[in-house]
Structures are given as structure tokens and as C-alpha cells.
Amino acid sequence: MLTQSERNLSAGKVIEYLLRARKAVRLYPDRSPVTEKAVDDLYQGIMRLLSVQDRIAFEIRQDSILFEIEEIFRSDSAENDMAHFLFRDGLREISFRKGLTIDEVLGLVHVLSIDFVSEFAVEDVVTRIWEKNFSHIRCIIYEPGLFDPIESRDSLQSFPLDAAGLSDELKRVYRNAVARRDEICTLTDTIEFTDEELLSLRRDVDNNRIDRTGKVLAIALELLLLAKTEDFGPLEAGMKQAVEYALARRKLDVLADFFIRVKAAYMDGTRDSDFSRSLQHIFSFFSSEKFLIKVGSALDEGVRLDEDTFEKFTRLLDGSSVPGLIRLLGYLDTIAARKTVMNLLAAIGSADLPALTAALHDGRWYVVRNIVIVLRRIGDRQAKKHLLSILDHKDGRVRREAIKAMAQLGGNEAFDLIRNALDDPDISVRQFALGSLSRLEAVLAKRLLLEKVTDRAFRDRDYAEKREFYCALLSYEDADVVRLLGNMLLKKTFFKRAANEESRAAIAHCAGMHKNSAFLPFLRMIEYRGSEFLQHSVSEAIRKIEHEY
Template sequence: MPGNEEINQVREIIRLFLKSKKILKMYPSNNPLCVNITDACFAKFTEFFSLTEKLSLKIGQNHIFYDSEPVYSSTGKEDNLALFFFKDGLREITFRRGLSREDMYDFLKIISFDFSGDSMDDDVVTLLWEKDFQNIQYVVDEITIVDEEDYDSRAVAEIEDKSADEVSLLRAYEDTLKNGPSVKELEIASLTDKDLQDLAIEFERDTLDKTGKLVEILFEMFLLSETEDDFNDLTGFFAGVVEYVLGREEIDTATGILLKLNYLKDAKGISDEIRYCAKKILVNISTEKIINLLGNILDGGSKIKDKKIEDFIKCLDIQAIKPLILLLGELKKIHSRKLVVEMLVILGKKNMISLIEGLNDSRWFVVRNIIYVLRKIGDRKAVDYLLKTLKHGDTRVKKEVIRAFGELGGTGVLQSLSNCLDDPDFQIESAALTELGNIGFDDAKRIILKRISDGDFGSRAFEEKKKYFEVISKWKDKEVCEFMADIVGKKTFFGRTRNYENRACAAYSLGLIGNREYLPLLNNYRNEGNRLLNEYVTEAIRQIEHEK
């Protein structure tokens, strides 16, 4: 009697047989699923042959036995492996040690045939005979091999009328089942979650292949088109295909379509009609519906390469700017917003007016992003529109406008930045100071020096005063150095605390300027008696002396 381990392995082999029947029937031999199931069967046989030299299966109408032990049972006609063998006359199949992987695959391929649907005159026995397997033998009952249309029903009828010997054999099998240990109905060939995932992937690949062929056909038709009606029809077809593939999150396919169209609209050696139509298709694709589908992909869970998104958006027409701005307000992921912003920089260079409308959006972060886009485009024409945005109620928007002023420059910028120095929010004042320093004009320098010279400047908080002296140090000319030297040496009886702060800030500024001519002055006040002044003077000296 075989042990439990042998019995379990045989049952697993039969389960793999049934699984392979389904997979090999559906896919070509080079498909990964076919390769995997063949490898699994071969590995299981290899493991079994480490226990014994052969595996003999006796075939009944609805049962399969291994050494009188039932290893398979099914009462149905569909997917009944026992009946599949039995109706063609197979009564025993033996697999021997030395079975090759190639023979394993050929056997699995044979049992995967749908003999009722493949318009074949062959049967299992014929195909086994043709292969002439060295390590697969079988026993056939010739009485049951028929060649008629009602094959299954006649086979079952003849089984019932067989000789007494055969009836006895069947009864012996049945007696074994009755008297032997009870066998529960086995769930054979149930697909695991991984199997289902593999199948889903294969279906997906199959769909991708068909979509790719459809796109190829569309482009062939496009290049062969001659009449206006043909071009009009294809314009709609292309838009429909792009919408379809984006709905399936096939961004690679969609981007490939747009890149080809973008190439054709400027290509040489083709008709003007084709170039014009390619442009028209790109315009028709640049719609809010398409952009929203793109947004679903950006905020979805799929991993998409940034380059694919960038190439897709670069090919769009300028009419996509407004939908992209709307999308910018809807996207949840910061990285997705960043991608759209970068693409708006590219499209916005072609039509800045469409971008300007985004400054009126009710959402502060959209307005700030549009200001960023205008800043990156670098067109000074945007300044006139940004001047109005400086009155926005959100500090973050104002700071972005100020940064744009610093980079763009232009008429009215200096006065606007000067006005920002009066803002009660020091964040705005500090941002304006920084940009005045970045502009670097003499007029900007005058604005800052005048503020420092104002009578109420000394009453400001120390960090605020320090910011002014830090920015003014960007001008390293004689005027600024002398201005700082006068403040460092200035002494007063009243308001000495504020005066010490001003002197410390001036020393800090001289240290940033780095002019060695002012080292003697600083050394004179190194031990002035005020801790704050001493600290900043000492640091300024150290900075100048160590400056290369």
C-alpha cells in the first residue's frame, strides 16, 4: 500500500493536470502561464520519482485510482478528467522515471485539446501513439474507440453493455470505493488568487496588443487618406482612441499616439493636409475630458514615469491650459501638481494670456502656482497683471508675487516692493527686502538706506533690523561701507540699548561685506563693554580675516 505522502503527491499531480488543461487550451506555448504550469508538473513528477520509479493511474468512468487508492472523483461530464480518458478507451496510464520536460509538455498539450471543438478526427489515444513516448505507457480497451458524432453518449452506452469481465472490473472498482476509506468530493483545479492575477495580466496584455494594432491601422489609414471626409472621420477616431486608452490608464499608448501626431504636424515630405489634420487632432484631444482622465491617472495608484506624463502634455494644444489649471486645483498629490505646473510653464510660453486668467481662481494654492509658472516663463509682460495680485489676502500668494517681482523686474516693481516694506506682516516686509537686494539696482539700495536712516528704525525688533543690514551688505561699495562705519562708531547717551543693537547690526554688515580696510575700526570696538556689540564685532573681524 502506498503511503500518505505518495497519495497526496499523486492528487497534486492530477490537480496540476486539470489546471494545465485550462491554461494550455487558452494560451500559446511561449506564454509565461504555460511555461509555469509545465515546470510545476515536471517538478512534481521529479519529486514523486524520488520515492518510486513509476506512477500508474487506473482509469474508471468517473474515478482515477493509484494502486487501488482513489485519487480523483467526479460525477459530471464537464471537466471530468476520468471520463475524458475513459471515453477514448484509456484504462491505465503509467509514467516512468526519466520522463523529460519536453514529453511532459507534449502530454499536457494532448490532454488540453478540445476534441469536440477543434474539428479534429484524432483522439487522445491517437495523439499518444503518434508521440511514441518512451516513459509514458498506456493500456487501451479497443472496444470503446468509435468514430461517430454522438461520441460521448455512444461511449457511455457501450460501457453499459460490456462483457461480464469488464462489468466485473467496474464492480470491483466500485466495491473498493464502498469498502475503502471514504473519499470526500475533491475540489480539483481551483485557481488561486495568484492564478487569477496571472490570468488578468494576460488578458490585459492581450488587450494592449489589440489596442496597439488598432493604433497602427489608424495611422496607416491616416497617411493614406485623401479626402476631407476621411480626415474628419479620423480626427474623431483618434480622439476616441486616446480617450479609451486613458480610461484604461494606458498612458504609454496615449503618449505614443500624441508623439507621432506631434511629429507629423511638422514633418517634411508629407502633404499639407496630413500636417493640418495632425494639428487638428491634437487640438481636439486637448479637451477638459481628456485632461480629467489624465488627472485620474496622476492621482491613481499606478506607478507612472514622469517622462510619459511630460511628453503627453508637451504635445497638447494651448487650449489645454485652462483645463490643466482646473486640474491643478483638483489634484490631491503634491507630486502630480508639480508635474502639471512644470508642463504649464512649457505650454504657457505659447499663450500667457490663458495663464493670467488663473490668477482669478478662488483657491490660493492655484493662484500661487500660476504666479510660479509666470515667474519661470520670465516674461516681463506678466508684471502688470501681478501688481493687482499683490493685494491678495493670502500671505503665501503675496510672497510668491514678491519673488516674481525680484526675478522679472520691470516698471513699477521697485515702488511696489518699497510699499511692501510698510506691510504689518514682517514675512512680507522680509520677502520684499530680499528681492530688493536681488535686483541690485542703485535705486533699490537708496530705498533700503533711507529706511535704515529713518528716526523710528531703531525701535524695531533686533531681528528685523538685522535683516535690513544683511540685505544692504550685498552692495559692497564705498558708500555702504562708510554708512556702516558711521553707525558702528556712533555713541549716544539716550537709548543706548537700541543704539548698541544698531551698532551690532552695522558690524555684522561689515563682516558680510568683507572689506579688510575696516578691520582697524572694528578692533577699536572689540571690547566696548556691551556683550551684544562685542559678540558681533568679534565675529565680523573673524569673518574678514578668514575670508579668502
């Protein structure tokens, strides 16, 4: 049995646990160990009190919480101003009863997880508690005047019962009833439902939670379509408000549908010029930077454009939105959002190529790189001369993308570019250039590779890079290549012997990787020669090739 002071202490702990659990719920998911422990502590704290009482109640005052008339909590900061927050909302008591479950406690913590400081909470605490319908948590609310009689009640209300007059009145009822003829109700006793009707009901109820933003936008458009000769200004403002509303709710798919319809109405051309002008104003909002920035925020928050919506966006955006989208690329925080904007630019960017190529001079390397990717995807050869200007960009990531783009766009510049890039001081650029070879014609690419691997300076490159080059060359499966590399396998040098053996080991490795049996005679000839590393590479290659056959 707990003493009064122990009970008060325990009650104080409950409030402490409540604040801790509230904080945990705001920061972590319900299933996280932190939240689970905090909620369990709170639950155990309440259960400790309920072990000796059937019901415990916390009285809420303006700046304090009382338990059995003892103050156990006082608000000391805005963040912890729970008492005032609950009091302001009309809550005067929260009580718990035996049978309380941990899920109910978690539910209550969720209800109380609203930001106490915010003045913009649309849902009040009382509403949230009411919606939860707890079985073992009850609240007392004070909101004056909800049930007060209204002055004019007498005139609203039915005639009061007059006990003395009842008999006379009943007699009058009987008298009139006898005079009335019997009524025949032709309806059947019960209303029958078909399975189909029950299913449609189920569908209606299930769909009731589906967002209605699309409908609001549809109605806003209807208002304009219904308007005859009045001033379109307010209607236009109403539509913009509806668009803003949909944007705030991140309904990009709904907005795409809406603007497609606005565009259709605008293109229809059967209405007068004021009407068309209004629609044009609304439609131009879609391409505006203000709109695009909000779209960008939605994308950053994780909203995705599905295939259908993306296609609609590309139908709605035009060249005028290209500069806005480019600027958006600089603001966006997430890769996914940037990717979507780049996809949009790739789809519509050709309408304003100068804007895109101008962005190649942006100071931010990531913007430039992304524009290069967009230009590559657009595939307009006019972009090549602009790309050439950034081939010496200070950032290797930009150079890499530029090489790839140039290679894809093709032509003599691409060949020269890749040839130069294969000697870039940055190894990642060289590797990228190697990867870009596939975009050139096979004959050209092979020629370029042969040129590089036979260059005297090539043997000074590191083993991994050599391997990449040889493997790239071997992918052509050409007799000339086999002959050349076979001879290189056998070739011994006096100077730079170690580097040469490394090159031979790299060729052996690649021959093994490609399981190219044409190399077997060459490999057999040097099977037990040279350094241990070379021998190992050669025997591995032989094993791989023989294993294949």
C-alpha cells in the same frame, strides 16, 4: 502527540492566523514587523500540525472550512468570506506538506490577498496559485467538464487500436515500408547557435515583459492609415479606445509619442478630408479637459514626465489647453503633480495669457500663487498690471510670489513695489522682498537698502531682520556702504539705546560674516564698549575677520 480536539483547535488557529496575515499583507510591506510576525505566526501554526502529520488538508465548502471533517471556520462577514470566495473559484482543498517554507506561506498569503468582495478581479485565485508553482502547497480544483469527452471525439480521434487486427496491419506496414525507398535526411545532427543568436534570444525573453501599450496604439493608428474609403467613425472610436486604454495604464510617454504621430499624419495633408477630420478629432482629444484630468490623476499617482515626454507634451498642447490646465491646478493633490502642470503652463501659457491672468482672481490662494509663479516664469511684462492687482492679496504667500514676480519682470513698478514690500506688516513678505532685491539693478537695490536701514523706524525691527538687511547691504562690498555702516557702528544714542545697540551688534555680526577687514578699525574702536551683547558680537566679528587673514 496532539489529540484530535487539540489538532482541530490548532487548525482553527491556522485559519485565524491566515486571515490576520492576509490583512497585514494588504496593509503593510512584506518586510514590516507586523507582516513578518503575522506570517510567522501562520507558518508556526501550520508547522505545529505538520510536526505530527506529513500532510494536512483544509477542505473548502461554500461557507465553511473543514479540517479532518470538523468545521473550523465559518464565513461571518463579506470581508471574511474566504470560504465562499475560494469555493466560487473552484478551490475544494488546500493542503500543506512537510518541507513547507515560510516563503511559500508568504506567497500563499499574497495570493489570497485579493479583495474577496470585488467582482472585478481579473486574476482568479486558482490562476495565482498555479503561477506560484508551490512545492509544498497543493490545491484541489473542481471545474466540471474540463476533461469530458466531446460527443464528436470519434470523428476527431485517430483510429482505435484493434488488437485482433494488429498483425495484419503491421504486415501491411512492413510491406509498404519495404516498397518505399530509403529517405535521406540532409540535415546535420544538431542545430548550432552563435553567441549573437543566444544573446538575441535572451534579449527577446527579457523584453517580453515590456509593456505593449505603445504597440497597440501604433496598430490603432495603422488601421486608420490603412483605411481607404470606408467610414472612419468606427476606426476613430477604436483609436479613442486605445488612448483610453493607455491612459488607464498611465502610459503618458506612450501617449505623447502616439499623438506626435497623429499630429504628423494630420499635418501631412496628402489624404482626403474625411481622413484628416478623423485625425483632427483624435488629436483634439489631447487638449481636452477629459484627457487632461486623466493626465492629472496619473501625475497625482506618481507618474512623472521625463524630459523627452515633457517636451513632447509642450509640442502637443496649445492655447486651448491652458484653461483646462489651470482648472487642473485646483484639483491636484500632490506637489509634484502641480509642479508638472505649472511647468507645462509656463511652457505654453503665453498662448493664452488672458486665461492665466484671469485665474489671478481665483478664490483659492494656492491656485493664485501658482499662477503668479507661472506668470513670472513666462516673463511677459504684460502680466505686470495684473500682478499689481493682487499685491494686496489677503494671503502673504501670494503677496510674496507677486513681489518676486514683479521684481523679475522689472521696471519702475518693481522698484516701488519692493520698496513698499520692505515695509509690509508681514515679516515673511519683508524678507521675501529683501530676497527679491537681487532681481533689481545693483544701484537701485543698494539705494533702496540704504534708504531703509537709515530710516528711523528701522531700529525698531527685530535683531534677526536687521541682520538680514545689513548682510544684504554688505553683499555690495562698496566703500560707501562700509563708511555708512562703520559710522553706524560707532554711533551712540540716548534714546532707544537698547535698540541702537542691537543694530550695532547686527552690523558687527554681518561684518564678521562677510569677513570684511575694512570694518576692523571701526570694530577695534568699540571692542570693549557697550552692552555685553554688543561686546560679544564685536569680539566675534574681529575674531572671524582676523582668522581670515
